[in-house]
Amino acid sequence: MKWDQFFITDEPLIVGAGISILLTGLGIIFVLTYLKKWKWLWNEWLTTVDHKKIGIMYILFAILMLFRGGVDALMMRTQLAVPNAHFLDAQHYNEIFTTHGTIMILFMAMPFLIGLINVVIPLQIGARDVAYPYLNAVSFWTFFFGACLFNISFVIGGSPSAGWTSYMPLAGNELSPGPGQNYYLLGLQISGIGTLLTGINFLVTILKMRAKGMTLLRMPMFTWSTLITCVIIIFAFPILTVALALMTFDRLFGSHFFTLASGGMDMLWANLFWLWGHPEVYIVILPAFGMFSEIISTFSRKTLFGYKAMVYSMLVIAGLSFVVWVHHFFTMGSGAAVNSFFSITTMAIGIPTGVKIFNWLFTMYKGKISVTTPMLWSLGFIVNFVIGGVTGVMLAMGAADYQYHNTYFLISHFHYVLIAGTVFGCFAGLHFWYPKMVGYKLNERIGKWCFWIFTIGFNICFFPMYILGLDGMPRRIYTYNASDGWTELNIVATIGAFMMGIGFILLVYNVYYSFRYAKREQTGDAWDGRTLEWSTTSAIPPHYNFAKIPEVTGLDGFWRSKQEKETENVEYKPIHMPSYSGRPFVMSAFLFISGFGLVFEWWAIAILGAIGTLICMVLRSFDYDDGYYVNVEEIQKTESVYKEV
Amino acid sequence: MDNQKQNSSLVDNRFPWKHFVGYLLSVVLTLMALWITFSSGFSLSIIFAIIIVLAILQAVLQLLMFMHITERNSKIQTGTMLYAAFIAITIVAGSIWVMSAGHAAH
Ligand code: HEM
Ligand SMILES: [Cu+2]
Numbered sequence: 020m021k022w023d024q025f026f027i028t029d030e031p032l033i034v035g036a037g038i039s040i041l042l043t044g045l046g047i048i049f050v051l052t053y054l055k056k057w058k059w060l061w062n063e064w065l066t067t068v069d070h071k072k073i074g075i076m077y078i079l080f081a082i083l084m085l086f087r088g089g090v091d092a093l094m095m096r097t098q099l100a101v102p103n104a105h106f107l108d109a110q111h112y113n114e115i116f117t118t119h120g121t122i123m124i125l126f127m128a129m130p131f132l133i134g135l136i137n138v139v140i141p142l143q144i145g146a147r148d149v150a151y152p153y154l155n156a157v158s159f160w161t162f163f164f165g166a167c168l169f170n171i172s173f174v175i176g177g178s179p180s181a182g183w184t185s186y187m188p189l190a191g192n193e194l195s196p197g198p199g200q201n202y203y204l205l206g207l208q209i210s211g212i213g214t215l216l217t218g219i220n221f222l223v224t225i226l227k228m229r230a231k232g233m234t235l236l237r238m239p240m241f242t243w244s245t246l247i248t249c250v251i252i253i254f255a256f257p258i259l260t261v262a263l264a265l266m267t268f269d270r271l272f273g274s275h276f277f278t279l280a281s282g283g284m285d286m287l288w289a290n291l292f293w294l295w296g297h298p299e300v301y302i303v304i305l306p307a308f309g310m311f312s313e314i315i316s317t318f319s320r321k322t323l324f325g326y327k328a329m330v331y332s333m334l335v336i337a338g339l340s341f342v343v344w345v346h347h348f349f350t351m352g353s354g355a356a357v358n359s360f361f362s363i364t365t366m367a368i369g370i371p372t373g374v375k376i377f378n379w380l381f382t383m384y385k386g387k388i389s390v391t392t393p394m395l396w397s398l399g400f401i402v403n404f405v406i407g408g409v410t411g412v413m414l415a416m417g418a419a420d421y422q423y424h425n426t427y428f429l430i431s432h433f434h435y436v437l438i439a440g441t442v443f444g445c446f447a448g449l450h451f452w453y454p455k456m457v458g459y460k461l462n463e464r465i466g467k468w469c470f471w472i473f474t475i476g477f478n479i480c481f482f483p484m485y486i487l488g489l490d491g492m493p494r495r496i497y498t499y500n501a502s503d504g505w506t507e508l509n510i511v512a513t514i515g516a517f518m519m520g521i522g523f524i525l526l527v528y529n530v531y532y533s534f535r536y537a538k539r540e541q542t543g544d545a546w547d548g549r550t551l552e553w554s555t556t557s558a559i560p561p562h563y564n565f566a567k568i569p570e571v572t573g574l575d576g577f578w579r580s581k582q583e584k585e586t587e588n589v590e591y592k593p594i595h596m597p598s599y600s601g602r603p604f605v606m607s608a609f610l611f612i613s614g615f616g617l618v619f620e621w622w623a624i625a626i627l628g629a630i631g632t633l634i635c636m637v638l639r640s641f642d643y644d645d646g647y648y649v650n651v652e653e654i655q656k657t658e659s660v661y662k663e664v
Numbered sequence: 665m666d667n668q669k670q671n672s673s674l675v676d677n678r679f680p681w682k683h684f685v686g687y688l689l690s691v692v693l694t695l696m697a698l699w700i701t702f703s704s705g706f707s708l709s710i711i712f713a714i715i716i717v718l719a720i721l722q723a724v725l726q727l728l729m730f731m732h733i734t735e736r737n738s739k740i741q742t743g744t745m746l747y748a749a750f751i752a753i754t755i756v757a758g759s760i761w762v763m764s765a766g767h768a769a770h
Contacts (some may be wrong), residue, residue: 226740254751290759340746341754345762354766 025176030111032094037174045068066599068152069562070137073159075456077134078449080163084127085523087170091119093520096480100513103503112497118173120183124303125207126166128437131445132306133162133217136245139452140221142552143239145230145571147564150223153639158216160607165210168614172202176619179203182495184292185266187285188276192270196364198618204267205614209607211260218252221245230551232571236330239322239550239575240316244309247333248302251340254502255298262291271620286351293344301340304436305333307444308375311397314451315379317548318394319386322575332371339368349417350422350424359415364413374410376401391546392466396447399474400439407435410485423616425495428488434481446470446526454545459537459559461529469541476518483515549578561657563594563649593648593653600644606635685730693722 026037051057064072094115098107107115132491141149153418167246172178176198181190190200225246229238238246266288275283299500316323321331345353379401388394410432414420423429454460492505499505540558551569554577567589573579613628697715700706706714726732735741 061665219676254748258755279674284763287759287763294755294759338750341751342758344758352766353762357765 026174032111033173040174047084061601063601065475065604066156066601068148068156068597068599069656070141070149070152070155071456071562072136073155074137074139076159076163077130077137078456080166081127081129081131081134081445082527084122084130088119088122088127089520089523091115091122093516095119095464096516097514098497099499099509101510102499102503102506107497109497110180113182114173114178114494116495117179117182117203118169119209121169121179121203124183124299124437124460125210126169128303128441128445129214130162130166131338131449132303132441133214135310135445135448135452136217136221136306137184138456139448139552139620140242140245140562141224141250142226142455142555142560143242144225144233144253145565145569145576146224146228147550147568147594148597149220150228151220153600153603154216154220154602156600157606158213158220160213160603161216161610162210162213164607164611165206165208165213165614168209168611168618169202169206172199172206175298176202180635186292187266187269187283187288188279190288191226191278201267201270201618202621203253203564204263204270208263208267209258209614211256211263212610215260216254218249218256218513221250222253230568230571230576233576237571237574237576240312240326240329241309241550242390243304243330244305244312248305248338248447251302251305251337252296254341255295257301258291259295259299262288262295265291267583267617271617282361286348289345289348289351293347294341296347297344298340300433300436301336303433303441304444305336307441307448308333310444310448310451311379311400312382313380313449313550314393314397316575317392317451318389318397319383320389320547321382321386322549323378324381325374326574328374329378332374335371336368339371340366344370346415346417346420349420362415362417366412369412369415370406376405376408390449392461392463392470393451394449395467395470396443396450399470400443400447403435403439403443403474403477407432407439411436423488424594425493426488427492427494428613430494431484431488438477438481451546452552453533454558455514455543455552456559457534459533459539460545461533462537465525465532467521469529470526473519473522476515476520476522478515480512480515480519483511487512513618546576549575553577554580556658557660563596563654566591566594566658568652591651591658592652593650595646595648597646598644602635602642603637606609609635682729689725689729690722693718693725700756 051060064076067073094107098104098112137149137155141147179190179195179199179202181195181200181203185200185203190203223236225242265274265276269276269278269283275281277283277285277288279285312323312329318664343361343365345351345357346365349358349361379397385590390398410428414423414429414432450461450466487505487508490505490508492499492503499509543555543558543560544553545558546553551571554569555564558564569576569580584611609628610632611628613625613632616622616625616628675724697718700714700718701711704711
């Protein structure tokens with residue numbers, strides 16, 4: 020391989036991006052060195068096992084990825100704004116929609132949600148950390164390095180271009196030569212490890228580490244939705260792992276699982292991909308549902324309506340989400356029996372989803388509603404998500420889907436559920452729990468501007484796409500002719516897309532503005548909350564979260580104890596906490612090296628990385644560090660500081 | 665943490681024979697499957713039959729050696745097992761059905 024194939028040099032846009040990445044990197048290194056912050060970075064962040072810090076790192080990474088995926092999106096919309104545009108060529112366009120889709124779902128939605136889960140769940144169940152803090156760091160760093168491996172593809176070696184679904188035979192060696200597709204396979208494989216471990220970690224955390232008195236049916240709804248999400252993760256992600264491994268074998272070692280030649284089954288890839296893929300869409304929506312439940316209940320000042328119905332509908336979703344996958348390829352033509360079966364299961368999954376919508380509406384009914392920014396995002400969610408759900412049921416009819424499939428109608432459907440559901444949920448959750456993370460709220464005025472511009476832009480961008488789809492505009496095309504009659508609506512959609520870009524900039528500006536000017540919170544209870552995470556003595560909880568583990572007597576535990584107003588004098592006991600470790604970071608870096616070697620089929624590097632990873636695992640096995648105790652004086656000192664305020 | 669302390673007092677320092685043997689047997693079963701596929705020279709259908717048997721054996725072995733399947737008592741345990749069986753059957757039987765029906769089979 021020559022150097023000019025290694026570093027992409029023939030595409031001005033990519034060279035520009037490469038140079039700006041280089042400059043930013045150098046800038047960061049310079050600032051860190053200048054401020055002598057390297058040690059701080061290592062000691063406080065890279066080696067941390069504190070769930071709150073890990074959560075914040077997840078969220079920061081997700082916002083960065085939202086930026087990258089967003090730039091991809093704006094480039095696509097620019098290309099499509101007018102017929103026969105020459106902003107991007109066909110290959111570049113293919114690369115961009117591939118990275119856009121993959122990044123948005125796996126490296127933006129997932130870490131954003133997992134980040135909020137990390138920050139909130141242990142606090143919400145009254146625990147001092149997750150069940151396996153070390154494993155949690157492994158989760159983050161494998162996820163991080165897997166995502167980085169995927170992300171460097173566009174400057175080093177070339178991006179994948181077979182779509183985020185990577186259907187075979189298109190993704191095979193014959194039609195996608197070069198390292199691009201390998202980046203997809205290994206990036207997802209490595210980051211998938213992290214997701215699976217997160218699933219296991221939080222399942223155990225929620226089942227085993229709840230505060231005294233918090234029975235399963237007293238858990239806050241966000242905790243419930245996380246629990247069920249974890250179950251789905253644990254059963255769905257291994258399917259992806261296996262499918263990716265098989266395709267990796269096809270590409271690197273000449274096996275024939277999914278090839279056309281030698282008896283492979285190309286559509287078996289699609290089958291396995293969606294066996295994971297559909298549960299995955301529920302993995303990214305359920306935690307958002309949970310957050311909306313918390314927010315709507317808090318700002319209606321009422322207990323959630325139909326708590327049990329909510330729980331049962333999520334259990335039903337966990338079961339049904341595994342038996343609908345064929346609706347993504349009705350057009351493969353498995354016959355009337357198969358398509359009818361999967362049409363019916365797909366429509367059935369709309370029922371528990373609908374139940375939840377009504378529960379939120381009834382929670383607000385007769386409530387004392389205050390329209391804060393998190394609440395605004397939640398209200399926006401209800402309205403827009405319903406549009407996505409209804410069109411989903413339209414797509415669910417197998418016979419009708421032959422018309423909608425692979426058109427802009429489908430594009431609009433899944434953006435209405437993913438943006439109005441997941442992204443609105445992440446924004447709502449971010450605003451809601453922001454004071455818990457940094458000790459002050461995001462500015463409400465900027466937040467509301469951001470909401471309106473983003474939401475209006477979103478509808479201007481995506482609603483016309485339903486019509487474009489019905490007019491026959493296929494997805495994944497890089498240009499069209501004026502005679503197709505799609506020009507006007509495409510221009511409109513592009514305008515909407517740029518409005519969403521402005522909304523995003525406002526969000527980032529709000530982070531800066533609030534850092535400078537926001538009033539600092541004095542108590543841990545920024546929104547007059549109902550659940551335990553708001554009961555910490557300080558705005559930002561101390562690293563051990565609770566000096567004394569709270570006890571719960573019913574649903575909305577903190578709300579109840581506020582009503583009762585008992586303040587007892589607590590006697591502190593030493594607190595056992597896990598030690599920080601740099602090994603998860605180092606191990607994941609080795610995995611990255613190994614993955615990089617496999618991408619280019621440079622076996623020596625791949626083996627070196629694998630050996631490094633193994634050594635880290637062996638070292639861990641002989642690690643007898645049982646953590647340490649925070650002694651009573653230190654707790655007293657920390658707590659008294661907060662009491663005085 | 666209190667939970668953790670409880671757990672660590674349960675840890676014994678004996679050699680984990682169960683895991684060790686389970687791991688070794690898993691490796692052996694896998695190597696056998698590889699050998700049978702690549703070098704045994706049996707006909708295709710016999711190879712299929714044998715490796716399916718080996719796969720089931722290995723699954724059972726892992727459930728016994730690693731997955732605490734013999735520990736009963738909790739409802740959660742039974743629920744998880746049933747759910748896992750449901751998912752496994754869905755994946756295998758569902759894929760076979762979908763991939764062998766209609767035009768997809770050709
Ligand atoms: C009311 C519930 C829903 C129903 C009935 C439904 C139905 C469908 C159907 C039938 C398709 C395939 C259409 C085709 O390819 O022609 C589809 C695609 C899709 N759906 Fe949904 N859906 C629902 C909710 C969701 C949710 C909650 C999400 C994610 C948060 C989601 C994300 C997606 C994605 C990403 C695709 C397209 C994937 C691709 O081809 O790249 N859906 N949906
Ligand atoms: Cu689906």
